[in-house]
Amino acid sequence: MSPDRLPRRIGRRDVAAFARGCAVLGCGGGGGVTLAERLARDAVERSGPVRVVDLDELPPDALVMPCGMLGSPLVFEERLPTGDEPAELAAAVRDVHGRPVDALMPFQLAGANGLIPLAWAAVLGLPLADADGTGRPMPNMATVMGLAGVPPTPAFVVDGAGQSITIRARTRERFVTTAFGVLAGVGGLGAFAFELMEAAVARRAALRGTVSRALAIGRAALGRAGSVESALGGGRVLVRGHVRHLRHHGPEQRTGGSLMIDSADGDRSLRVEFQEEFLLALDGGRVVAATPDTIVLFATETRRPLLIDELREDLLVTAIVADGPAAWRTPEGLALAGPAAFGFDLAGEAPR
Amino acid sequence: MSPDRLPRRIGRRDVAAFARGCAVLGCGGGGGVTLAERLARDAVERSGPVRVVDLDELPPDALVMPCGMLGSPLVFEERLPTGDEPAELAAAVRDVHGRPVDALMPFQLAGANGLIPLAWAAVLGLPLADADGTGRPMPNMATVMGLAGVPPTPAFVVDGAGQSITIRARTRERFVTTAFGVLAGVGGLGAFAFELMEAAVARRAALRGTVSRALAIGRAALGRAGSVESALGGGRVLVRGHVRHLRHHGPEQRTGGSLMIDSADGDRSLRVEFQEEFLLALDGGRVVAATPDTIVLFATETRRPLLIDELREDLLVTAIVADGPAAWRTPEGLALAGPAAFGFDLAGEAPR
Numbered sequence: 255m256s257p258d259r260l261p262r263r264i265g266r267r268d269v270a271a272f273a274r275g276c277a278v279l280g281c282g283g284g285g286g287v288t289l290a291e292r293l294a295r296d297a298v299e300r301s302g303p304v305r306v307v308d309l310d311e312l313p314p315d316a317l318v319m320p321c322g323m324l325g326s327p328l329v330f331e332e333r334l335p336t337g338d339e340p341a342e343l344a345a346a347v348r349d350v351h352g353r354p355v356d357a358l359m360p361f362q363l364a365g366a367n368g369l370i371p372l373a374w375a376a377v378l379g380l381p382l383a384d385a386d387g388t389g390r391p392m393p394n395m396a397t398v399m400g401l402a403g404v405p406p407t408p409a410f411v412v413d414g415a416g417q418s419i420t421i422r423a424r425t426r427e428r429f430v431t432t433a434f435g436v437l438a439g440v441g442g443l444g445a446f447a448f449e450l451m452e453a454a455v456a457r458r459a460a461l462r463g464t465v466s467r468a469l470a471i472g473r474a475a476l477g478r479a480g481s482v483e484s485a486l487g488g489g490r491v492l493v494r495g496h497v498r499h500l501r502h503h504g505p506e507q508r509t510g511g512s513l514m515i516d517s518a519d520g521d522r523s524l525r526v527e528f529q530e531e532f533l534l535a536l537d538g539g540r541v542v543a544a545t546p547d548t549i550v551l552f553a554t555e556t557r558r559p560l561l562i563d564e565l566r567e568d569l570l571v572t573a574i575v576a577d578g579p580a581a582w583r584t585p586e587g588l589a590l591a592g593p594a595a596f597g598f599d600l601a602g603e604a605p606r
Numbered sequence: 607m608s609p610d611r612l613p614r615r616i617g618r619r620d621v622a623a624f625a626r627g628c629a630v631l632g633c634g635g636g637g638g639v640t641l642a643e644r645l646a647r648d649a650v651e652r653s654g655p656v657r658v659v660d661l662d663e664l665p666p667d668a669l670v671m672p673c674g675m676l677g678s679p680l681v682f683e684e685r686l687p688t689g690d691e692p693a694e695l696a697a698a699v700r701d702v703h704g705r706p707v708d709a710l711m712p713f714q715l716a717g718a719n720g721l722i723p724l725a726w727a728a729v730l731g732l733p734l735a736d737a738d739g740t741g742r743p744m745p746n747m748a749t750v751m752g753l754a755g756v757p758p759t760p761a762f763v764v765d766g767a768g769q770s771i772t773i774r775a776r777t778r779e780r781f782v783t784t785a786f787g788v789l790a791g792v793g794g795l796g797a798f799a800f801e802l803m804e805a806a807v808a809r810r811a812a813l814r815g816t817v818s819r820a821l822a823i824g825r826a827a828l829g830r831a832g833s834v835e836s837a838l839g840g841g842r843v844l845v846r847g848h849v850r851h852l853r854h855h856g857p858e859q860r861t862g863g864s865l866m867i868d869s870a871d872g873d874r875s876l877r878v879e880f881q882e883e884f885l886l887a888l889d890g891g892r893v894v895a896a897t898p899d900t901i902v903l904f905a906t907e908t909r910r911p912l913l914i915d916e917l918r919e920d921l922l923v924t925a926i927v928a929d930g931p932a933a934w935r936t937p938e939g940l941a942l943a944g945p946a947a948f949g950f951d952l953a954g955e956a957p958r
Contacts, residue, residue: 346774349702350701413780415776415780416774416775416776416777416780417773417774417775417776417780417784418773418774418775419771419772419773419774419784419788420771420772421769421770421771422698422768422769422770422771423768423769423770424767424768424769425768428765428767428768428769428792431791431792431793432769432771432788432791432792433791434791435787435788435789435790435791435792436771436784436787436788436791437787438787438790438791439783439784439785439786439787439788439790439791440783440784440787441783
């Protein structure tokens with residue numbers, strides 16, 4: 255199914271595919287989508303389908319709000335959102351900008367944060383821009399809008415319980431430091447909106463068509479249409495085989511580790527390195543995939559993309575890789591999203 | 607010297623007395639006043655004297671901004687204020703309130719935070735309200751305005767380097783938690799304004815006449831006019847003697863401790879308990895002074911009020927006590943400022 259044949263609305267029956275697409279783009283991290291999928295489905299059922307708009311369809315001065323939740327996935331699951339987050343964010347933005355938000359956009363279309371803005375758009379009765387800021391999980395609120403020089407502030411944090419914090423910062427680095435301080439202050443989980451911009455700016459600064467792409471990826475992953483590899487755009491299977499030698503480097507599962515995937519015929523053995531997400535794949539010591547590539551491990555039997563936390567010894571998996579967003583493959587992008595940003599020294603080896 | 611004969615302006619030559627008064631009210635804590643005194647003197651020299659206004663002199667709807675700095679005194683001394691803090695705070699307030707600040711007020715007239723608003727008032731060319739929110743050091747941003755039900759937010763935090771954070775919270779408790787998160791986010795030191803209110807509200811909610819009182823206390827402490835005891839209002843000497851058995855309970859000097867003051871004639875021995883400030887004085891096991899009382903230890907020779915950090919074995923000191931602000935001696939006030947709030951169980955013993 256080509257993107258132009260995708261629905262221009264996400265209704266109740268599309269949420270599962272979109273959620274699956276978000277899970278694929280999570281690259282093993284980004285938080286599980288189960289809870290966020292339920293929130294999005296409930297919101298769409300209650301408030302009706304969400305219109306997905308190309309940035310070109312919006313007036314040039316339309317106010318686009320990249321948003322999502324930040325904090326520990328564990329806190330997210332223990333302390334459910336109250337449902338007031340989108341209204342609180344919208345009110346804070348209106349106070350500061352003196353005009354209402356025109357469209358929402360996932361700041362990070364990967365894992366749970368792909369789905370949250372869909373739920374919020376439904377609640378607010380606003381369209382979702384067919385775009386996002388990362389195309390994959392990224393640490394420290396890094397986005398391609400940041401690469402393009404979009405100022406991160408005024409930024410907005412709410413907790414859904416009446417706390418509302420507005421941050422203004424002169425530098426991106428300071429913004430991030432303050433944002434994490436605020437996050438601690440609101441109990442480790444907050445609804446964020448930052449890098450608000452007009453549609454004319456978003457057209458050149460954001461990753462475009464990515465909501466449609468996630469829907470197509472999800473449909474393929476659910477076996478409804480086409481292959482995941484082609485939906486990802488030039489994706490390919492690296493190996494099918496069993497998980498072996500799963501190792502977590504630190505005492506916490508989230509501190510990273512590695513695993514081997516031994517092909518069923520015993521001919522090949524792929525090594526995968528991960529931290530919060532899958533970051534590197536090596537075949538006989540040669541790097542065959544590296545962040546910002548999209549590296550996904552599917553449970554071969556169920557075709558479900560696996561979270562790192564779900565990996566188990568002997569599980570039969572299919573590893574797929576596709577190019578990451580081009581914006582992350584520039585020198586400036588690689589500085590944030592490349593292997594070196596995660597501490598991997600590839601010693602001059604060109605990825606693939 | 608009676609308060610009505612005090613200057614209605616604080617000029618260059620008054621800063622030292624005001625600083626000394628702030629140091630006395632610091633009760634051994636509140637941060638040293640040396641740096642803040644220099645900032646205030648420089649500001650007054652550069653911008654001219656600061657007018658001190660009674661809240662009755664302000665129009666009922668005048669916007670009064672309680673303010674000061676929060677964070678570690680160590681950070682304060684290592685990372686000097688940039689000087690842009692007052693302008694940044696004023697700009698943030700104007701943005702949110704839609705009108706300018708009319709008068710500044712120390713949220714805590716004790717230690718360094720008595721002097722900071724004086725410096726800022728000079729820079730902004732605004733009057734200083736003859737009032738404050740605590741009359742003594744208090745933990746967790748507790749003020750008598752809070753007791754009176756003044757909402758703490760919208761509150762404002764700036765770092766003097768372009769970071770500006772606005773906090774809105776539904777409860778005081780949440781505000782404080784968020785404020786400390788924000789404080790961490792701006793590097794452990796921030797300029798704060800909270801509990802902004804109109805003058806008509808401040809008249810019933812704030813401690814009044816306290817800037818004039820601090821000036822009178824400082825003049826007395828400098829030996830310029832009257833006694834410290836009478837300037838404090840019914841203060842009395844508890845003991846003159848030598849510091850003995852100075853003990854810090856924890857590994858850090860700031861975790862509290864105790865000392866004895868042995869009178870020169872050997873007849874009496876006063877025990878003083880402290881945490882961030884002097885909190886209790888016991889004579890033969892009987893409580894003779896307890897927070898929210900103002901307990902001050904002066905170096906007898908120099909008449910200088912001592913910080914807890916400055917105490918040394920064998921130092922000759924004079925311990926003075928005076929009643930704390932009446933607002934802290936109500937049941938609600940004692941819950942925040944009384945001995946039990948600092949973990950002291952006086953087992954039903956009535957202080958004094």
